[in-house]
Amino acid sequence: MVAGLVLLALILITVSFRGSSSGPLGGIQTAGVTVLRPFEVAAERVARPFRDVYGYFAGLVHVKAQNERLKREVSELRQKALLGEGALSQNAELRKQLNFLDSPIYPNDYSPVNTRVIGFGNEFDERVVIAAGRDDGVIQETPVVTNQGLVGSVTRATGSSALVTLLMDESSAVQARDQDSHAFGVVRHGEGAGSLILDRVTKDKRVSAGDVIVTAGTRSKQYPSLFPANIPIGYVVSVGQSDTAPFKQIQIQPFVDFSSLDAVTALITKKRIPKAP
Amino acid sequence: MPADVAKAAGLLFIAVVVQLSIMSQVTILGGHPNLLLVALVCVALLRGAVFAAVAGFSAGLLADTGAFGTLGFTALLLTLAGYWTGRYGETTGRDRAHAPLLSIAVITFLYQVAALVLRFMLGQNAPAGDIFKGLVPTILLNLILTVPMYALVRRLLRPREWSPREVRLLA
Numbered sequence: 350m351v352a353g354l355v356l357l358a359l360i361l362i363t364v365s366f367r368g369s370s371s372g373p374l375g376g377i378q379t380a381g382v383t384v385l386r387p388f389e390v391a392a393e394r395v396a397r398p399f400r401d402v403y404g405y406f407a408g409l410v411h412v413k414a415q416n417e418r419l420k421r422e423v424s425e426l427r428q429k430a431l432l433g434e435g436a437l438s439q440n441a442e443l444r445k446q447l448n449f450l451d452s453p454i455y456p457n458d459y460s461p462v463n464t465r466v467i468g469f470g471n472e473f474d475e476r477v478v479i480a481a482g483r484d485d486g487v488i489q490e491t492p493v494v495t496n497q498g499l500v501g502s503v504t505r506a507t508g509s510s511a512l513v514t515l516l517m518d519e520s521s522a523v524q525a526r527d528q529d530s531h532a533f534g535v536v537r538h539g540e541g542a543g544s545l546i547l548d549r550v551t552k553d554k555r556v557s558a559g560d561v562i563v564t565a566g567t568r569s570k571q572y573p574s575l576f577p578a579n580i581p582i583g584y585v586v587s588v589g590q591s592d593t594a595p596f597k598q599i600q601i602q603p604f605v606d607f608s609s610l611d612a613v614t615a616l617i618t619k620k621r622i623p624k625a626p
Numbered sequence: 627m628p629a630d631v632a633k634a635a636g637l638l639f640i641a642v643v644v645q646l647s648i649m650s651q652v653t654i655l656g657g658h659p660n661l662l663l664v665a666l667v668c669v670a671l672l673r674g675a676v677f678a679a680v681a682g683f684s685a686g687l688l689a690d691t692g693a694f695g696t697l698g699f700t701a702l703l704l705t706l707a708g709y710w711t712g713r714y715g716e717t718t719g720r721d722r723a724h725a726p727l728l729s730i731a732v733i734t735f736l737y738q739v740a741a742l743v744l745r746f747m748l749g750q751n752a753p754a755g756d757i758f759k760g761l762v763p764t765i766l767l768n769l770i771l772t773v774p775m776y777a778l779v780r781r782l783l784r785p786r787e788w789s790p791r792e793v794r795l796l797a
Contacts, residue, residue: 381691
């Protein structure tokens with residue numbers, strides 16, 4: 350009996366690992382997710398007040414230092430916003446004059462689907478399950494954000510829910526650029542747990558601590574960026590380079606707090622997304 | 627027996643839901659409590675190897691579907707965890723007060739290592755350093771969960787009475 354169960358589990362692993370989400374096991378998985386979804390939503394609602402209380406008191410520990418940092422940021426951002434507003438209107442005017450063909454622009458060319466996180470992966474995975482699926486327009490590769498920045502992308506979707514692979518996951522890689530110096534690179538998981546790096550930035554590019562990193566919106570065969578341009582990812586914490594390494598070593602602090610994801614927004618494009626040749 | 631099955635199924639279903647929606651995002655000192663494993667070990671100690679293996683397989687399969695994981699992954703680990711704990715409960719651990727805590731400590735260690743090895747074999751992310759760093763806190767968190775969980779499971783699934791024909795060893 351037990352040997353039979355072990356054998357069945359091994360067969361399931363093999364079929365599930367080799368098969369696609371649309372295969373026979375995909376149906377089982379969809380049914381399981383559909384059954385569990387209302388209970389997960391209910392459990393999440395029950396747990397939320399407790400988590401909020403914990404989050405409130407945990408946040409108090411760093412509140413003073415955070416307040417100082419935010420004041421500095423507000424002052425810097427005010428100056429940048431003033432400059433940005435002028436550049437934005439000029440940019441729109443020039444695009445119009447040039448009849449510029451562009452890929453979907455965030456956020457105007459996307460319809461937001463605001464949804465709740467109802468499930469979390471295990472300690473091995475950086476993944477969450479959201480309460481929106483194909484019925485809501487969420488499909489594979491749909492970008493997911495919060496008001497703070499990029500969260501990740503949908504890797505599997507059923508009718509009522511979807512699996513989001515977070516930016517922190519080892520399998521995630523995003524084409525990104527430095528908003529200040531326009532240096533391009535790839536944001537991916539760093540060496541330590543919970544760290545992000547901006548990789549493949551050549552040494553001749555200028556990147557400084559504090560620079561904001563945003564999605565590049567570009568596509569390549571190796572790293573097919575699923576994300577529209579200009580979604581904030583994080584800011585540069587440290588920059589280093591060595592004689593032997595061909596690229597700079599850039600550490601990034603993400604804007605999104607991945608440990609306390611509660612509500613997220615899936616971005617459904619209104620325009621056709623161009624594919625890399 | 628059918629009543630026991632229904633109670634255990636209900637308990638493990640709730641454990642799966644709570645594990646997926648609440649517990650899996652709890653990280654304390656690098657440790658991750660596993661309520662589902664704790665519930666299964668408690669059921670295994672009170673209802674034996676075969677019952678626990680079937681319960682572990684079913685609960686694991688449900689957890690795999692709910693988390694969009696590789697189907698059969700958690701089912702395999704929980705089948706083995708349930709079976710081994712059940713065997714321990716039927717033999718050496720019978721009536722021992724420390725059996726639940728000892729079982730949880732050992733099974734949590736084996737579960738984490740087995741999950742790591744299995745993921746490595748499947749070519750998935752297997753951060754051995756992070757897992758081993760969080761192993762002791764995970765075991766401690768599971769031990770804390772064991773006390774109320776075992777009391778609850780004991781109320782739901784009364785320990786079996788000794789069969790009159792069964793020979794009880796005194797030593």
